[in-house]
Amino acid sequence: MMRKSFNFLAVLLTVVMMCVSLSACTKTNKLEPAAGLELSKASENKTQSNEDSSSGNVAQTIPKIDTTPPQSSTPTPIVKSIGKVIVVDPGHANKANLELEANAPGSSVMKIKDGGGAIGIDTKTPEYLINMKVSLQLRDLLQKRGYTVVMTKTDNSVSLGNIQRAEIGNNEKAALVIRIHADSSENTTVSGASMLVPLPVNERTKEIIDESNRCGRKIMISLTSEVGMKDRGLAPHSDMTGFNWSKVPVILVEMGFLSNPDEDRKLSDANYQAKLARALADGIAEALK
Numbered sequence: 001m002m003r004k005s006f007n008f009l010a011v012l013l014t015v016v017m018m019c020v021s022l023s024a025c026t027k028t029n030k031l032e033p034a035a036g037l038e039l040s041k042a043s044e045n046k047t048q049s050n051e052d053s054s055s056g057n058v059a060q061t062i063p064k065i066d067t068t069p070p071q072s073s074t075p076t077p078i079v080k081s082i083g084k085v086i087v088v089d090p091g092h093a094n095k096a097n098l099e100l101e102a103n104a105p106g107s108s109v110m111k112i113k114d115g116g117g118a119i120g121i122d123t124k125t126p127e128y129l130i131n132m133k134v135s136l137q138l139r140d141l142l143q144k145r146g147y148t149v150v151m152t153k154t155d156n157s158v159s160l161g162n163i164q165r166a167e168i169g170n171n172e173k174a175a176l177v178i179r180i181h182a183d184s185s186e187n188t189t190v191s192g193a194s195m196l197v198p199l200p201v202n203e204r205t206k207e208i209i210d211e212s213n214r215c216g217r218k219i220m221i222s223l224t225s226e227v228g229m230k231d232r233g234l235a236p237h238s239d240m241t242g243f244n245w246s247k248v249p250v251i252l253v254e255m256g257f258l259s260n261p262d263e264d265r266k267l268s269d270a271n272y273q274a275k276l277a278r279a280l281a282d283g284i285a286e287a288l289k
């Protein structure tokens with residue numbers, strides 16, 4: 001008799017302990033809603049932009065997202081969401097994409113999807129590497145400020161067309177799409193930053209040029225003053241596929257010339273890349289406050 005009730009008590013105790021540990025688990029899962037929200041948004045987009053072939057990227061990045069928050073990210077929920085979506089688009093990929101696409105909706109002008117980007121005159125660093133490094137840091141800085149950031153891609157092997165890039169911004173109803181690039185010229189003495197903005201070539205672009213110009217100007221001021229590079233001003237373009245398909249404000253920053261030996265060396269420097277990302281984040285925050 002005694003033995004039976006002792007066994008019963010032991011079973012009861014085990015069940016109670018299991019319930020306690022189960023509820024503890026569910027609690028920890030609910031601990032970081034803000035971080036989870038933003039991160040799942042980003043991973044959602046990764047899957048979207050990787051719809052073609054590179055499942056490798058998705059498989060690699062998702063586990064990282066799940067494991068980082070638990071202990072170390074307790075301060076993350078303090079970040080207040082601003083409720084604005086910014087799309088960050090790292091230019092180019094590790095290979096050119098010579099497929100053709102219409103330069104604008106309804107246009108018979110066809111342009112290649114990706115020419116492959118520039119290359120450092122001395123360092124030989126390919127542009128896509130610099131674009132991605134700055135873009136990822138920019139994403140982190142903007143997220144810390146409470147923006148929801150969607151990357152068009154986070155994997156250099158993913159090659160996107162410009163219509164695809166524009167549609168990511170359209171689907172996200174982005175407050176701003178910022179396209180990250182570095183420049184190149186046959187003249188190796190040319191230096192400085194340019195901000196490419198759309199021209200009113202169709203109904204879509206007519207609606208976005210004022211806001212694109214306004215943001216472009218603000219971000220240029222912060223970029224050139226904080227980093228200390230020459231301001232080459234706004235450069236309006238009617239021929240860019242990624243602009244002509246956009247329904248949301250869009251700008252493309254050229255962060256200096258890879259054809260200029262001095263700027264080439266700087267662009268490959270991790271501290272300089274961090275400086276660029278900070279200056280861009282400050283400019284975006286100033287433009288979208």
Ligand SMILES: [Zn+2]
Pocket residue numbers: 091092117118127181182183
């Ligand atoms: Zn480029």
